Amino acid sequence: MTVGSPAPAHTTNPMHEEGNPAMKVELEADKCVASGQCVLAAMDVFDQDDDGIAILLEEQVGEDRLDDVREAVAVCPAAAIRLVDQ
Numbered sequence: 001m002t003v004g005s006p007a008p009a010h011t012t013n014p015m016h017e018e019g020n021p022a023m024k025v026e027l028e029a030d031k032c033v034a035s036g037q038c039v040l041a042a043m044d045v046f047d048q049d050d051d052g053i054a055i056l057l058e059e060q061v062g063e064d065r066l067d068d069v070r071e072a073v074a075v076c077p078a079a080a081i082r083l084v085d086q
């Protein structure tokens with residue numbers, strides 16, 4: 001490519017490629033009732049401490065893990081998890 005030439009038309013936005021951050025996960029640990037459902041739904045993103053309270057392992061998730069986190073949001077009995085557009 002010549003310096004100064006326009007970017008190719010097929011260039012993709014790197015923020016939306018698979019595996020790159022797409023959405024932010026928010027966890028309100030003070031609401032957590034230690035059910036563990038989020039860990040079952042998305043064990044790459046959530047863990048639990050010794051008291052069973054959820055811990056956020058990844059604050060930003062790519063499209064490859066969005067479905068798992070959406071399930072965690074849906075099944076959390078305390079409504080302690082949110083997905084936020086960045």
Ligand code: SF4
Pocket residue numbers: 031032033034035036037038039052053054075076077078079080081
């Ligand atoms: S599903 Fe909700 S209440 Fe259960 S451990 Fe995860 S954050 Fe806590």
